[in-house]
Amino acid sequence: MTKELKVEVVAKETIRLSSPTPDHLKNFKLSVFDQLAPILYTSVLFFYTSSTNASSHHRSSCLKSSLSDVLTRFYPLAGRIRDNLSVDCEDGGAEFVDAKVNCPLSHILDRPCPVSLRKLLPIDTESPEASTGRLLLVQANAFGCGGLAVGVCVSHKIADASTLSTFIKAWSAAALLSDVIVGIEIPPLDTASARFPPLVELAAILPTVVLPKARCVTRRYVLDPAKITPLAASEAVPDPTQVEAVVALVWRCVARASRKNDPGRRSLLSQAVNLRGRLPEPLPETTIGNFVGGFTVEMPPQAEEREMELKKLVSDMREAKREYFDNYTPRLSGGVVGCMAVVEAAAKFGALINSGDVDFYNCSSWCGFGLYEAADFGWGRPAWISFAGVEYKNSIVLVDARDGGTIEAWLTLSQEDMHVLDADEELLRFASVNPSVSGS
Template identity: 30%
Template sequence: MLAGRLKDNLYVDCNDEGVHYVEAKANCKLSEFLEDPIPGELNRFLPFELDEINELPAAVQVTFFNCGGLVIGVLMSHRIIDALSFILFLNSWAAIARGHGNVVTPPMDSATLFRPQELSGLNMNIGITKDNIVTKRFVFDASAIVSIREKYSSDDKSIEYPRPIRVEALSAFIRSRFMASTQSKPDPNKIYKILHTLNLRTRTDPPLSFDYFSNISRFALSVPSRDTEEGFYGIIKPMREAIQKIDGDFVKMPQQACMNYLSKFTFKNLITFIDTKSGDGIEVWINLKAEDIAKFETDNELLAFVSPKNFVLG
């Protein structure tokens, strides 16, 4: 699949043209990037801009450093691959390189379970922007996350889980600081939405194996309440209810049983959560317009929770 070419946003022509591969040279040490990675600089390790991979299912760039180290930068098209499949591919590649015999052979028949989405009239560039998007990295340590979870907890004993999980709490906090820092007050004529990308493998009945290779994901959309303060009921509860709706019954509905096609990652207002190396903190990578990030990264309440050592301004 990865050695072919995408055709008309509908299928892969398995013509064995091969994965696009290039090599590059960096006149510095790898350690300079590993200590505190700057998102904008990391793009230099990729063979294309994120929105220019086009018909290629995958592309690889190997960058060699003066110290003898190297970086392998991999781009894959979100039209056919989600994050779980991307990780599966990298783990399998690494296992083969190490000579491990137990390499996963992923099922490739997901199109028989989820029909390819009809793309006639569908705007593939929804959410994509050519504006000046800047990516920033903010690190929240364990103690900061505990405080943010308490901030968005509810005292209502009738709620099954009154204390939000880490992702719920951080989503609410980042959203509130974005709104506070980038505008004086919400526009009453505008609907503000939160999208979470969900893995459908765990939500089918019965669940699918994590080894299924494709883009088997779905958006859960929530609209924060205008009438409730941005606490548990205003943002956590609508977010949680939207996610809970994507269940086995939802997936079985004909109009829902299709694969999501996301072509690129040059989205504005995109937030990605990554566990820190220690495992108890979270790195938050945020895509914002340059003028918005300039306001966001100076928000005093945000800075009170961000780890000073790992706060990245580049």
């Protein structure tokens, strides 16, 4: 992009529920998982080209009316959090922002810029409002060419990536006047808190986790798992998943970059996992709330090249995942015992981050949620779905690319580490650095 992206807010509107929340649902309890979630917004951007006869005004109106309808099913999203324990569901509403952009959509798709993409969101991803203000905000960005970018921000205190995916599927179904959401019914919204009730004394027993911030740079890479996965296969793991292979390659490269700047650093990877189907009593994937855990894998401080081979890293990741599911998830039976197991895991996680003596890479995968198929509000599949990036150091996020075969990796590293990574020949053999969306 040669022209600075400017976004002008045209109007702001509070979207109310089409039907008021019944009195017996006015107080919605958070689960202990929600209590432990970081204070930030889970955010996503959907880009639509002008290949439709609908005007930007018509599409905005469609989004607003269907949002009002779907909020009746997801009523906590229109409420406000109280004391990190519950949501006051007095139907305060969601915020909807109409904005216009000073360039054609092609300027963004030709060379996506993470800093510019954040301007298309209705609020900063790291805003403290995620725990004190609106829980759902939407921004419809109209381009002069007829293109549209819809930015959605949901408080992480009430929604993980899986919940956001379920909500988007329900919202698009409402826009299409359909009662079917990928053929799966959504369980009662209080399922999470009924199984894992909030802990009033949580603040007293758990230290505050401060996610590391620094002068960071975010880069988007597009990788072809078909070229990486065969290199990650071994006798121990003959069938690595595409995500495992891509994560291993990325971790290997970023760890190598860090050690060039600071030799001898411990490197620790934390891979987020969706716990819904892994609980002793599994929950449907459409269960609302936060059900995220994570297993950790360490790379020795003085790791030799053979210890950083893809096969070895994938094997270590698979073993760490097995141990995590064998030893930790069986304790998540619910109730006080299950809640304390969640708190203990969070305390260990926080201690590692707060220690400062390791390179702690936090990795999550949005692959497999089917958002390209789901986010059709009546004008076709998105031309692109984007993660806008975060400011937290050593963040790795994987997102499906539109072609269904490649994976986008969004990396946020210190400026020093990113400078070294830019010249990593191995990564550049398998990854394209921020290619145009049409060419990715």
